Every structure is written in structure tokens, then in C-alpha cells.
Amino acid sequence: MKVTSSDIVISAVKPEQYPDVDLPEFALAGRSNVGKSSFINKMLNRKGLARISSKPGKTQTLNFFLINEILHFVDVPGYGYAKVSKTERAAWGRMIETYFTTREQLRAVVLIVDLRHPPTEDDVMMYNFLKHYEIPCIVIATKADKIPKGKWQKHLKVTRQTLNLEEGDHMVIFSSETGEGKDKAWALLESYM
Ligand SMILES: Nc1nc2c(ncn2[C@@H]2O[C@H](COP(=O)(O)OP(=O)(O)OP(=O)(O)O)[C@@H](O)[C@H]2O)c(=O)[nH]1
Numbered sequence: 001m002k003v004t005s006s007d008i009v010i011s012a013v014k015p016e017q018y019p020d021v022d023l024p025e026f027a028l029a030g031r032s033n034v035g036k037s038s039f040i041n042k043m044l045n046r047k048g049l050a051r052i053s054s055k056p057g058k059t060q061t062l063n064f065f066l067i068n069e070i071l072h073f074v075d076v077p078g079y080g081y082a083k084v085s086k087t088e089r090a091a092w093g094r095m096i097e098t099y100f101t102t103r104e105q106l107r108a109v110v111l112i113v114d115l116r117h118p119p120t121e122d123d124v125m126m127y128n129f130l131k132h133y134e135i136p137c138i139v140i141a142t143k144a145d146k147i148p149k150g151k152w153q154k155h156l157k158v159t160r161q162t163l164n165l166e167e168g169d170h171m172v173i174f175s176s177e178t179g180e181g182k183d184k185a186w187a188l189l190e191s192y193m
């Protein structure tokens with residue numbers, strides 16, 4: 001997809017705030033600091049549209065981005081950040097669960113994992129959650145620029161096995177630094193529109 005326009009529409013915490021339009025929507029999921037917001041910026045060729053940070057916990061709300069006036073990306077707060085109180089974690093859980101299980105416009109979830117390391121328990125839980133609700137899932141293994149190309153396939157295999165990836169679920173090696181995997185990721189997203 002050639003992105004010609006992209007803008008933040010709203011930062012939402014509850015369903016009444018979700019944009020009330022029937023456009024295909026793709027939401028991000030993944031550990032805190034794994035690179036969800038960076039993925040959005042790379043896909044949209046925008047440097048600072050989705051706010052990123054080297055510290056985990058940057059994204060706190062469901063941030064809706066309108067792209068080419070025809071689809072939405074939704075940036076989602078990450079999971080697995082230790083320095084979060086029980087109360088905050090529970091509130092996060094409710095916000096995410098409500099969104100993922102009720103949003104009819106949601107076409108697929110882009111699950112971002114770190115290609116360098118095996119997926120965490122939380123990653124596996126998120127993947128199984130999506131399977132349970134029959135939400136299509138596109139796995140993006142990011143930060144590929146941080147390991148030598150010769151090791152990519154080996155790491156990809158570990159990712160596939162740890163998640164116990166189902167037949168038909170796609171995985172793409174990605175880098176928000178170099179743009180590796182960007183065209184492939186767009187082609188997959190477009191196949192769900
Ligand atoms: N080298 C490299 N760094 C990356 C890549 N993607 C993200 N980063 C860095 O990782 C850090 C976290 O990126 P974010 O995009 O803010 O991560 P996030 O998943 O949105 O984090 P939360 O909003 O806290 O859940 C930043 O310092 C990014 O520059 C990548 O592909 N390669």
C-alpha cells in the first residue's frame with residue numbers, strides 16, 4: 001500500500017470513544033518496548049506519529065490512526081512490564097479484552113515479537129487468547145537488524161515453535177530500522193481488507 005495520508009484520530013480508553021465508522025482495522029499487540037509503535041511509524045513512513053520511547057510503557061491508551069482514509073491502525077499498550085501495579089494491570093486487561101473481543105471492525109491483530117529471543121510466556125498467552133477468540137493473527141518478528149541475517153531462519157524457527165504457530169498463520173521478519181519486511185507486512189494486511 002502506498003500511504004498518502006495518516007493521522008491520529010483518537011486516544012481511547014473505552015468503547016464509546018472508538019471511532020464510529022465501518023473501516024477495516026488492525027491492532028498491534030506485544031510486549032512493552034518490543035516495537036509496536038515503531039512498527040506503525042515504519043509502515044506509515046512517519047517518524048514520530050506513534051510516540052515511541054526506549055523506556056517500556058510509553059503507549060497507555062488505544063491510539064487510533066486513520067490511513068489513506070480507508071483503514072485504521074490501533075496502537076495498544078504493551079504487556080509484561082514488571083513495574084506496573086496490580087490495579088493498573090487489571091485495568092489494562094479489561095481495556096484490551098473489551099477491545100479485542102467486541103470490536104467488529106477488527107480484521108486481524110499484528111502480534112509483534114522480538115526476533116532475537118524466544119517469545120515470552122506472555123507472548124504465548126496473547127497468541128492463545130487470539131486463537132481462542134478466532135481473531136486472525138499476523139506475527140511480526142521485529143528488531144531483525146540486531147542479529148546477523150545468517151541467523152534469521154534459526155530464530156524464526158524458535159519463534160514458530162514456541163508460539164506453536166498454527167498452519168495458515170503468517171510470520172514476517174521485520175525491522176523498523178531498515179524497513180525489512182515492510183512490503184510483505186502490507187501485502188498480508190491488505191489480504192485481510
Ligand atoms: N534496532 C531496532 N530498534 C527498534 C526496532 N523497533 C523498535 N526499536 C526500539 O525499541 C524501543 C521501543 O520501541 P516502541 O516502538 O516504543 O515499543 P512499543 O512496543 O510501542 O512499547 P510500549 O508503547 O511501551 O508498549 C525504541 O527505543 C525503539 O527505537 C527495530 O526494528 N530495530
Ligand SMILES: [Mg+2]
Binds near residue numbers: 037038051059076
Ligand atoms: Mg508503544
